[in-house]
Amino acid sequence: MTGNLYQPIHSEVVDIIDESPTIKSFVVAPEREFKFETGQFVELTLPGEGEAPFTPSSSPKQTEQMEITIMKAGRVTALLHECKKGQKVGIRGPYGKGYPVDDFVGKEVYIVGGGVGLAPIRSLFLTLVDRVKDFKSVVCRFGAKTPDDFIYKKALFGPWQKIDGVDMKLTVDEAKGNWDSHVGVVTTILKPDDVNVANAVAIVCGPPIMMKFATSKLLEFGFGFEQIYLSMEKNMSCGVGKCGHCMIGKYYVCKDGPVFRYDQIKDYPNIWD
Amino acid sequence: MQTVFISKLKPFLDAVAAQMDLYVPKSSGAHYVYGRYDPAAETDVEFNNIRMCTPVKEFLFPLRELAAVFPEPLEPEEIEPFAVFGLKECDLRSIEILDKVFLEAEFEDPLYIARRQKMFIISSDCFEPGESCFCNVLGGQPFARAGFDLNVSQVEDGFVIEAGSQKGEDFVQKHSELFTDVSDGALVERDQNRAEAQKQLEQNNAQFKLDAPVKDVVGPSYDSDVYDQEAQSCVECQACTRVCPTCHCFYLYDTKQKDYFGKMKMWDSCMRLTYAEVAGGANPRKALGDRLRHRLMHKFSYFLDRYDIDMCVGCGRCVDAEAGGVDIRVVLKKLNEELKDKGRKKAEAKK
Numbered sequence: 001m002t003g004n005l006y007q008p009i010h011s012e013v014v015d016i017i018d019e020s021p022t023i024k025s026f027v028v029a030p031e032r033e034f035k036f037e038t039g040q041f042v043e044l045t046l047p048g049e050g051e052a053p054f055t056p057s058s059s060p061k062q063t064e065q066m067e068i069t070i071m072k073a074g075r076v077t078a079l080l081h082e083c084k085k086g087q088k089v090g091i092r093g094p095y096g097k098g099y100p101v102d103d104f105v106g107k108e109v110y111i112v113g114g115g116v117g118l119a120p121i122r123s124l125f126l127t128l129v130d131r132v133k134d135f136k137s138v139v140c141r142f143g144a145k146t147p148d149d150f151i152y153k154k155a156l157f158g159p160w161q162k163i164d165g166v167d168m169k170l171t172v173d174e175a176k177g178n179w180d181s182h183v184g185v186v187t188t189i190l191k192p193d194d195v196n197v198a199n200a201v202a203i204v205c206g207p208p209i210m211m212k213f214a215t216s217k218l219l220e221f222g223f224g225f226e227q228i229y230l231s232m233e234k235n236m237s238c239g240v241g242k243c244g245h246c247m248i249g250k251y252y253v254c255k256d257g258p259v260f261r262y263d264q265i266k267d268y269p270n271i272w273d
Numbered sequence: 274m275q276t277v278f279i280s281k282l283k284p285f286l287d288a289v290a291a292q293m294d295l296y297v298p299k300s301s302g303a304h305y306v307y308g309r310y311d312p313a314a315e316t317d318v319e320f321n322n323i324r325m326c327t328p329v330k331e332f333l334f335p336l337r338e339l340a341a342v343f344p345e346p347l348e349p350e351e352i353e354p355f356a357v358f359g360l361k362e363c364d365l366r367s368i369e370i371l372d373k374v375f376l377e378a379e380f381e382d383p384l385y386i387a388r389r390q391k392m393f394i395i396s397s398d399c400f401e402p403g404e405s406c407f408c409n410v411l412g413g414q415p416f417a418r419a420g421f422d423l424n425v426s427q428v429e430d431g432f433v434i435e436a437g438s439q440k441g442e443d444f445v446q447k448h449s450e451l452f453t454d455v456s457d458g459a460l461v462e463r464d465q466n467r468a469e470a471q472k473q474l475e476q477n478n479a480q481f482k483l484d485a486p487v488k489d490v491v492g493p494s495y496d497s498d499v500y501d502q503e504a505q506s507c508v509e510c511q512a513c514t515r516v517c518p519t520c521h522c523f524y525l526y527d528t529k530q531k532d533y534f535g536k537m538k539m540w541d542s543c544m545r546l547t548y549a550e551v552a553g554g555a556n557p558r559k560a561l562g563d564r565l566r567h568r569l570m571h572k573f574s575y576f577l578d579r580y581d582i583d584m585c586v587g588c589g590r591c592v593d594a595e596a597g598g599v600d601i602r603v604v605l606k607k608l609n610e611e612l613k614d615k616g617r618k619k620a621e622a623k624k
Contacts, residue, residue: 004347004383006340006525006536045536047343048529052552074552090343208555235551237525240380243541244522245549247567248557250575267495270557 005240008045008090009034013083014065019151020144023116024081025057025069030091033063038127039098039120039231039259043239044068045090046083050076053095053236055120055258057152059127069119069151095239096258099124099203099229108136108195112214114143114186114206118151120231121205125160132165139195140168143186143210147172147179167194187213190221197222205231212272215262225263232257232271274438275445277452278459280431282318286310288448289356293393296332298325298359304593307331307357320427322401324361324588328518330371332357333388340384340525340538350384356393358425363408363586365396365420367518373580374521384538393440396421400466402474405589407602410478411487413587415470426463433463481602483609487583490609491573499607500569501562506598509561511542513591513599514568519584522548543568569604 015027028044036042038060045051052074058067072081083089101124109128113121121142128138140160144150150157150170161168171182171189182189186206202223204214211230218228234246234253241255249268251257256264265271279285289295290312298319299308304326305319332355341347368389375385399406399415408414417424422441426433433455436442445452483490494500514520524541527534541548544564550556558564576584585601592600 004341005380006384006538007346008341008343008536010344045343045527047534048527050527051525051536077552088344207553233551233553233555234557235549238523241377242374242380242382242521243524244543244571245524245541247549247571247575249570250578270563273555273557273559 006092006238008043008051008092011089011091013085013087013089016083016085019069019153020149022149023069023071023151025067025151026080026083027065027067028089028091029065034066034091034094035063036060036066036094037098038101038123040094040096041236041239041254041258042066042068042091042093042095043236044080045092046076046079047088047090049079051090051092051237052076053239053254055123055231057119057122059123059130061126061130069116069122071116092239095236095254097256099127099259101127104128104201105134106136106199108200109138110195110200110202110218111138111140112142112186112190112202112204112206112218113140114210114214115145115149116151117206117210117231118142118156121203122152124203129163129166132163135165136199137195138163138166140166141171141186141189141194142168143171143173143189143206145173146176148176185213186210187217190214190217192221197227201227201229203229203231208233208272225266226261228262230260230262230265232260232265234258274436274442276433276435276455276460277445278431278433278455279452282320282425282432284451285432285434285448286318286358287312288451289358289393289395289444293354293356295356295358301326305359310358319359320397320425321359321361323399323403323406324363324590325359326516326590326593328516328588328590329357329360329364329367330518330521332392333368333371333385334375334521334523334540337537337539338384339535341536343534343536345533350387352387352391354391354393356395358395358397360394360396360421361399361588362396362415362417363406363413363588364518365394365417366413366586367588368394369420370519370576370580370582370584370586371521373582393444394421395423395425397425398427398463398467399470400427402470402477403589403593404477405592406474406587407478407481407589407592408587409471409474410481410483410602410605411583411585411587414467415474416467426466428459428462428466430459433459478602481606483605484613485609487573487585487605488577490605490612491569493612494608495566495570497566497608497611499604499611500566501560503599503604503607504560504562504565507544507561507565508597509544509546510596511544512594512596513601514542514544515540516590516594518588518590519572519586543571565599565604569601
């Protein structure tokens with residue numbers, strides 16, 4: 001037996017980065033080395049207040065600290081946004097199955113992300129660019145409501161655009177300030193010739209409505225169900241496939257996901273709700 | 274394993290109670306509930322004809338318990354050995370099902386294990402199945418096959434006691450002075466009683482018999498309208514999931530105490546509206562019919578896929594507890610009829 005699976009590891013918030021008006025990244029240092037695979041998630045406890053699931057946005061190579069990007073969406077996340085450096089928190093995990101990066105070797109990796117969905121994608125992106133030569137290409141299409149709503153602005157508007165082997169385009173629903181790039185929801189910058197579909201995989205992460213439309217666009221381009229990887233957001237509570245809250249059909253998102261191939265879940269209704 | 278005889282229950286239960294806390298069935302209205310056995314006060318011990326109203330999961334997975342403590346880790350609660358008398362075959366099957374979840378390799382639940390290891394199980398035969406009992410529809414029967422430490426069968430002159438585990442065997446050995454050899458007559462009588470109870474179950478549930486294994490009835494029913502129709506009489510009381518001995522959904526929440534923070538684990542119900550809702554407000558099962566479908570598909574299809582056993586023992590507790598009008602036997606039968614109709618139409622189309 002491996003101890004109490006409900007007991008979080010003591011951790012501390014060592015830095016907080018304002019990403020957008022509603023999103024902050026918390027740099028969390030667990031008291032011992034913490035390993036995870038990109039796309040896996042953790043349960044973050046604010047002691048006495050509550051616990052919520054998040055996919056770390058940092059590279060899995062970083063095992064002493066992890067970054068967790070959090071949008072203010074409910075009670076616990078609102079309280080987390082009030083926290084200051086030095087806040088004691090708890091971490092359980094890592095849980096579930098992440099992105100099968102090794103299966104992407106030799107392929108074009110087509111990443112579609114929106115809003116706070118860029119959080120898990122950042123971890124994946126850092127993992128991919130670390131060994132970028134292993135992939136045919138890394139093609140990113142990211143969207144946000146306004147330029148201000150993009151998270152990881154510094155990297156996104158600068159160095160990430162200049163990496164060899166990475167093709168990145170950004171769009172906003174509504175232009176503000178000196179935005180001179182594309183305007184329109186993220187599906188409007190997805191083009192059939194972005195990648196060679198026959199040798200590509202697609203990764204989609206973002207708000208449910210965006211994932212729904214991005215997926216149907218990918219299917220239009222000829223992507224097979226099994227070529228599309230989705231990060232599902234459900235109510236993961238226990239993290240170990242017991243409590244039942246996160247079930248989609250027969251799957252426990254916490255244990256069988258959170259990353260699913262579309263063919264696994266496509267026949268269940270309401271997956272986007 | 275040994276089978277022995279005793280003419281009265283009290284000396285037997287006193288011997289158990291001398292070793293550990295013992296819970297026994299006590300009448301409460303039309304039902305039985307568990308109560309602590311007090312050797313000094315009890316004169317007449319009740320022998321429950323059917324399962325008690327309270328599900329056995331209460332002993333292994335309490336309604337609410339402390340799951341973790343912050344900042345100091347939780348010292349595992351010292352669980353003392355305890356015994357429960359009057360569990361039925363359906364209860365034992367429900368333990369088998371819960372074991373799959375909470376003893377799963379790599380994801381063992383230490384809180385469950387602590388209680389499970391200390392539980393001494395004394396089952397007994399059902400001699401008069403209740404109106405809502407339908408274990409036979411799902412492959413069950415009115416007497417225990419396995420999973421008990423001791424099993425008690427009532428016969429005319431006393432009780433036949435069978436050991437089903439090393440722990441049970443040791444108990445019989447240790448208290449050999451209480452027991453006598455079992456006569457062939459008593460064994461014949463026990464088997465007759467069992468057959469009689471089985472017959473009664475078959476009669477009671479003739480109208481609910483399914484034409485195919487339950488997984489084949491429920492598995493393909495995803496698009497069935499039966500769920501929405503049946504859900505119309507559901508009042509969302511969630512009693513079905515609370516009394517269900519196999520339902521094991523729970524909810525983790527955090528509390529502030531005077532000198533520590535606690536993470537609590539509490540029963541939850543998939544029939545609750547916001548059960549699957551996320552912070553952003555999305556909820557894949559807003560409609561009651563969707564929740565009823567999920568509950569049944571989980572029991573008879575998803576769980577089976579994962580653990581190779583279905584998640585209903587046919588105890589009928591949900592039928593008794595239901596405040597609305599949903600009867601799981603009726604839902605299954607309607608799905609069965611729908612499947613037959615589909616089959617018939619297919620066959621006709623072929624012609």
